[in-house]
Every structure is written in C-alpha cells, then in structure tokens.
Amino acid sequence: MKVFGYRGWAVLTALSVMMCISMSLPIYGASVVNTYMATALDWNRKTLGLLTSVNMVTAALLNPVAANIVGRIGIRRSLVIGCLTMVAGGAWLATVATQPWEAVVAFSVLMGMTSAFSGIIPCQAGVAAWFVRRRTLAISVLFAVVGAASFAVISLIGAVVESAGGWRSGWWVFVGAGVVGLLTSLLFVRNAPTGEDAQSSELHWDKAHEAQTTRELSLSKVVRSPLLWGVAFAMLAIASGSAFMIAHSQVYLRGIGISAAAAAFAMPLVSAAMVLGNLGFNLLAASTDLRRAQIIAMGVFVLGFIALANLHTANLTTAYLAVGLVGAGFGAGQVGVMGMLGHYWSTRLFPMLTAIVMLIQTVGGCLVAILAGAYFDAHQTYLPVISVIVALNVLAILGLWAMAPQRKQHKVEPRSTSV
Structure with a gap:
C-alpha cells in the first residue's frame, strides 16, 4: 500500500x-x-x-x-x-x-x-x-x-x-x-x-464492488446510454463557452469600454481561475457526489456568463469577477466530466469514452467560435450568442439532474491514506 x-x-x-x-x-x-x-x-x-x-x-x-x-x-x-x-x-x-x-x-x-x-x-x-x-x-x-x-x-x-x-x-x-x-x-x-x-x-x-457497477458493459451498450450522452452534452455546453472566451472575450470586453491592456488580462485570469476550479472540484465532489458537483460547477459557469451579459459599463471589478466565475466553472466542469466518465464506466472503456467526448467538444467549440464571430459581423452584438451558451448549459444541467448514474456513486475520499 x-x-x-x-x-x-x-x-x-x-x-x-x-x-x-x-x-x-x-x-x-x-x-x-x-x-x-x-x-x-x-x-x-x-x-x-x-x-x-x-x-x-x-x-x-x-x-x-x-x-x-x-x-x-x-x-x-x-x-x-x-x-x-x-x-x-x-x-x-x-x-x-x-x-x-x-x-x-x-x-x-x-x-x-x-x-x-x-x-x-x-x-x-x-x-x-x-x-x-x-x-x-x-x-x-x-x-x-x-x-x-x-x-x-x-x-x-x-x-x-x-x-x-x-x-x-x-x-x-x-x-x-x-x-x-x-x-x-x-x-x-x-x-x-x-x-x-x-x-x-x-x-x-x-474488485469487490465490480459486480454492482456498469463495469462489465460493452462499448456498444455504453454509447447507447442516455447518461453518457448527458455527460457528453455537458462537455459540449461548457466547451461552447470556453471557445467563446478564447476567441471573443477580449473583443467583447473592449467593446464595453475596457482598455486593451485590461481586456488582455482576461485570458490569464481565466487560466488561473480554471486551476482553482480544477482543484476545487475534488473538494466539492467529496461533500456530495460527482453528478451534483458537476451541476454546481456548471451553475457557476452559467452565473459567470449571465454576469458578462449584464456588463454595461467599464467596471473592471465586475468584469473580472464574471471572467473568474467562467474560468472556475469551466475548470471544475471539465474535471467533473472526466470524473464521471472514469467512475461510472470501466477503466477499459475510459480512453474511448474520453475520445468520443473530446471529439464532440472540439467540433462544437470550433463551430461556436466561428458562428459567434459571424453573428457579430452581421449584427454587431454578442448578447444572443451568450444567451445561447447560457441556454445550452441550463439544458445540460437539467439533463444531468434528471439522469441517475447506473452504478452506486461513491464519494471521493481525500483523507484516505491509500491512492
């Protein structure tokens, strides 16, 4: 040991x-x-x-x-x-x-x-x-x-x-x-x-709990599971917001009167908040379970985008708070998705399930970045795009809330002496 x-x-x-x-x-x-x-x-x-x-x-x-x-x-x-x-x-x-x-x-x-x-x-x-x-x-x-x-x-x-x-x-x-x-x-x-x-x-x-879990399911059965697609949709929802932030956050912030230098700080702030979210998710999951922790993480993500949508003046404190909430929510949410894939299904299937979710995330993120730019070029506003991102994440939250995992969820035990 x-x-x-x-x-x-x-x-x-x-x-x-x-x-x-x-x-x-x-x-x-x-x-x-x-x-x-x-x-x-x-x-x-x-x-x-x-x-x-x-x-x-x-x-x-x-x-x-x-x-x-x-x-x-x-x-x-x-x-x-x-x-x-x-x-x-x-x-x-x-x-x-x-x-x-x-x-x-x-x-x-x-x-x-x-x-x-x-x-x-x-x-x-x-x-x-x-x-x-x-x-x-x-x-x-x-x-x-x-x-x-x-x-x-x-x-x-x-x-x-x-x-x-x-x-x-x-x-x-x-x-x-x-x-x-x-x-x-x-x-x-x-x-x-x-x-x-x-x-x-x-x-x-x-090994002792293997018979009570979904670990013996084949890949073909798992990919037909509503829970898997609920988890995948959750990743798509938060990836859409992340792609928007990477491609358009600085332009959006500068558009409401924030200076170029201050807006440029948005991405380093997102990265720092993501690290806090990455580490914080484990503590959150330890006090509840993975699915509920994921819902809370995505709720923080949604609050960040709602705050972004309501920025009407060049208030740096409010802007950075919104950006920080988005970063923390995404950091926790991406860990939550991978945690659910790793705990709900077998270790043997974990690489392929991750690959499926990553493919969905990448394609969806690329499309959002392109479509958001095209919409702004046509209408000179990002607000409907942000509303769609919020709606996607709310739908994902509701989906996860309605779906129960197919195995008994165990809590994370950060104080355990074993790995």
Whole structure:
C-alpha cells in the first residue's frame, strides 16, 4: 500500500509532465511561435488560423485512434509515439521549413498526433489504471498542472523567440520537450499496477464492488446510454463557452469600454481561475457526489456568463469577477466530466469514452467560435450568442439532474491514506 501509493503518485507526476508537453506547448507555446514565424515569413492571417484549426481537428479525429492504440500496445508506448512526432515536427520547423504547407504538416499534423497519442487520452488512461477512489482528485491535479504550466510556457517561449535565434529557436524548445517526454515515459510511466502494487486495498475494493457497477458493459451498450450522452452534452455546453472566451472575450470586453491592456488580462485570469476550479472540484465532489458537483460547477459557469451579459459599463471589478466565475466553472466542469466518465464506466472503456467526448467538444467549440464571430459581423452584438451558451448549459444541467448514474456513486475520499 505504501509502495503502491508512492508509485501511483510518481506515475501521476510523470503523466502531468506529459500533459504539459503534449497540451500546454502545442496550445499556448505554439500560438506564440506560429505568430512570430508567420510574421517573419510574410504569411497571411488565413494561414495562421489554418495552422491552429488543422492541429485541433487532427488531434480530435485521432483521439479515438489513440484510445484504440492505448488498449492494444499500452499507455507508455502511446506516449512514446507522441513524443517522437513532436521531435520530428519541431526539428523540421527549427531547421528547414519555409513554406506554409511544411508548417501544416510539421505542426498541425505531426503535433496534432502528439496531442492525441501523448495527451489527454493516454494520460487519463494512466490515471484510471492507478487510481480508483481518488481518481477524481488525480484528474483534478492533472488538469491543474496543465493550467498552471500555461503561464510558464508562454513566458519561456516568448523569451526564447526574442533571443538571437528568433522563431526557429522556439521550435527547438519543442524538440527538447519531446526528448524530455520520451525519457519521462520510458523511465517513470507504467501501464498499470502489477505485483505488490496490484494487491493494494484500493484495487481490491474496486474488485469487490465490480459486480454492482456498469463495469462489465460493452462499448456498444455504453454509447447507447442516455447518461453518457448527458455527460457528453455537458462537455459540449461548457466547451461552447470556453471557445467563446478564447476567441471573443477580449473583443467583447473592449467593446464595453475596457482598455486593451485590461481586456488582455482576461485570458490569464481565466487560466488561473480554471486551476482553482480544477482543484476545487475534488473538494466539492467529496461533500456530495460527482453528478451534483458537476451541476454546481456548471451553475457557476452559467452565473459567470449571465454576469458578462449584464456588463454595461467599464467596471473592471465586475468584469473580472464574471471572467473568474467562467474560468472556475469551466475548470471544475471539465474535471467533473472526466470524473464521471472514469467512475461510472470501466477503466477499459475510459480512453474511448474520453475520445468520443473530446471529439464532440472540439467540433462544437470550433463551430461556436466561428458562428459567434459571424453573428457579430452581421449584427454587431454578442448578447444572443451568450444567451445561447447560457441556454445550452441550463439544458445540460437539467439533463444531468434528471439522469441517475447506473452504478452506486461513491464519494471521493481525500483523507484516505491509500491512492
């Protein structure tokens, strides 16, 4: 138990490092390097947007493939594949790339593969394999580390590309990170507990309750479950709001009279609040259950958007409070969705269920970002878009409230001495 606990948390630490490499760098770090690269090579804004869009779509489409790969060859080998694609793509961009198609292949496709094969799918599968009763806490830590790392990544990449090496030196950071990830995967990640670790009281507890759960259901039966689609719709609802914030929050805040500098602080504030939400969800779930905790988290998210819709003057305090509520609600809500997927169904199905939800989230988020911009261009207001986001989240809340999980829900036990 002591050995299992130590190794469980060691594996979680390694998986957190892998999430930072495969998620924070391609999302936050690449946004900086791509901008410098496009400016230096005189590429248009359409090309810059294409790089990000193709990267997101590649990762989303490959997530189900990655889930299948994890089941066939294991978590560690999947992580290795992702790290190798990051090294290859980063090296190409750092040395010879000069054309937009090269950037699309090297960044959008190869690093989209990185996000799929060494990102959320294998990392959460690792968490599910090593943690049972404290799985929600482990997922909270995983997401919180990624959120906190975004600040460091942006600062690091910014400093590197401003150096004598320019934007190409920024891609060398990706190469180095891929190598670090490769070593981390090989040295510290284990697919699942074995031997003495597997005899822990926690895993024995899970075996004892297995007959009372939905853990024996096949994937085909689970995907027909209304509860699964209720959980997926909840993720779509909060992703729609998150996509709006990423794409349009600064323009929205500047439109009500907030200065450009003050509006620019909105996204770092969202990221910080997300970390609090990531960690806070575990405490919330410990006092109730996952489904009710998710409903409360989404309620906070809705309150944040209602506050945003009612900002009529350049009141920074109120604006930042609204942005903070949105960030905290999203941070807690994304952990809640993954926690429900991990606890309500089997560990074996967790990677594929995550892939399905992530695909829905990515496609829905991209559509919302595009449609919100198109609506504003036509009508010069975001308020109906915000109303739709609020309505989607209220519907998701009502859906979760009406659906009972198919297994007896156990509470998270943050004070337990086992993993």
